[in-house]
Structures are given as C-alpha cells and as structure tokens.
Amino acid sequence: MPTSMPDIAHSAEALETGRLDWVGMSNIELPILLETKGLAPCSVSAKADAFVSLDDEQAKGIHMSRLFLALDELSNESTLSPLSINTLLDRFITTHEGLSQSAKVSFRFELLLRRKSLLSGKQGWKGYPVEINASLAQGVTKIELSVGVTYSSTCPCSAALARQLIQHAFDARFSDTSVDREEVRRWLGTTEGIVATPHSQRSVATVKVVLDNASQEFDIVGLIDSIESTLKTPVQAAVKREDEQEFARLNGQNLMFCEDSARKLKVLLDAKTFQDFYIRVDHFESLHAHDAVAIAVKGISNGFKP
Secondary structure: OOOOOOOHHHHOOOOOOOOEEEEEEEEEEEEEEEOEOOOOOEEEEEEEEEEEEEOOOOOOOOOHHHHHHHHHHHHHHOOEOHHHHHHHHHHHHHOOOOOOOEEEEEEEEEEEEEEEOOOOOOEEEEEEEEEEEEEEEOOEEEEEEEEEEEEEEEOHHHHHHHHHHHHHHHHHHOOOOOOOHHHHHHHHOOOOOOOOOOOEEEEEEEEEEEOOOOOOOEOHHHHHHHHHHHHOOEOOOOOOHHHHHHHHHHHHHOOOOHHHHHHHHHHHHHOOOOOEEEEEEEEOOOOOOOOEEEEEEOOOOOOOOO
C-alpha cells in the first residue's frame, strides 16, 4: 500500500491558467440548528452552497472537502447565527490560504411556525421559505436574509365592478320608492342580493434584507410578523367559520393591486434599520393566466437592483 496518496489539486498543473470568481459546491444536504430571536433553537433541514474564490491563477483547483467538512462541523457542533456564519466563512478562507481571498455560503430551508387563527384560538403549522446568503471579502462580512410570505390579495377593480352589479340588482328588485328595511336585509342574505363577488388570489411577498454588521442574532420571526401585519391578509392554518368570516372581512377592507402590496412593504422597510432591501410581490391571478408582479428596492448606491 502506498504511504501517501496524490493530491492532484495541490500538485498538478492547471490545464489553463487564470483566476476564477467562485469554485465550490451547491445543494449540500444537512440539518441545521437555527438560532433566531423569539424561538428556541430549532432543527431545520437545509440545503447549502459553499464557495471560495480561486485567486491563484496557477492552482489546479480548491479543496472542496475542506468546505464540506467545515459545514458538517457547523451542522453537528454549533447553531446557525451571524456569528457562526462569520466563523465559517473565515475558516473557508484560512483553509485555502494562498488560494482564496473571498468566500460565500448560502442556506435554504423552510421554517415551520405555529400560527394562531384569527378569532377561534385554533392553531396550526405554516411553512415559510427562508434563505440566508453570506459573503466575506476584504475582511468584511455581508449577510442577507430572505423570507417568503403567502397572503391573499383581492382585486380593487373587481371589487368595484361587483359593487356596481349589486347596486343594479338592488335597483331591479326595489324599483319603487318605498323600501322595507327588513325585506332588504333578508334580500342581502341571498344569492340574488349578492350577485357578484370580487376575485382574489393567493399571493407571495419575497423580502430580502441586508443585516447590520453588528447583528448578533437573526430575527426571522420578527421580519415575517411585520410583513404579515402590514399586508393584513396572510393565509391561515387551522380555521373555524368565524375565522373564515374574519378573513373575508379583512380581504374586503384591504383591497390590493400588486403595486399596493409592494408600496406597503416599502414603507415598512424604509422605517427599519436594514442596510438594504429588495421586495418582490407576485399575485397569482385568478382572472388571468399570467401573474401580476411588482418589485421595489431601497435604492442605495451599489445596493440591490430592481
């Protein structure tokens, strides 16, 4: 048996020379113990990407196993936090001394949260897609947090057209000047009284923020809560009839085009201390076969682009 095994990445010459921006691995499966404000540390099933720059133009390649083992150590011995991510990125670079000067990592997972119903007090689980992207370059770490929130959007135009049809139906039914209040009330509770309803659709708000470099912890739940509170019509988990009725009321009182949703979220994020933010809302139209989309960014120099 040979006493040592060849290390081609270290000893062999590159077929072509030149610097490469990123080399690494994607879709690494691993469990992560997530640390976020408002929750006890919880395990999530994540997929990670890990990369370093290849700055040595003569090098054959990087040591991918070192990236994998650093991620595995994080998975088994630590929690996912801004501090542990910073340590991880630093290790990526130190284990590639002479090869790499920059590193980046991303984690994608679904965060399950226990959510209360609107009125009945029932509870159920809701899943929220989360992505954390981090990079370390020239000694500076940048961490981005992205969440997806599903909500209901009711079309203002459709609501106005439905109201007009109800008015026409009222005029046809009560054509004389004498109107009995109780009769009108009974009529409004029939399908003849409410002859049309506005269309609404399931919609998704994707919000990406850049955390302050001094951040010691994630606040994923706080960001999700603020988005749902702003939009007012997040989809529900467990519901009874009183919850469904309240949901209908909230939809009727918060009519939204995609432009309205994006502007509401922009006002919310402008009032916070995030270095930068990116907003995309997708309304998955029930009237059309296509989607309605609005995008907004904070608008800082060298920040997110629309």
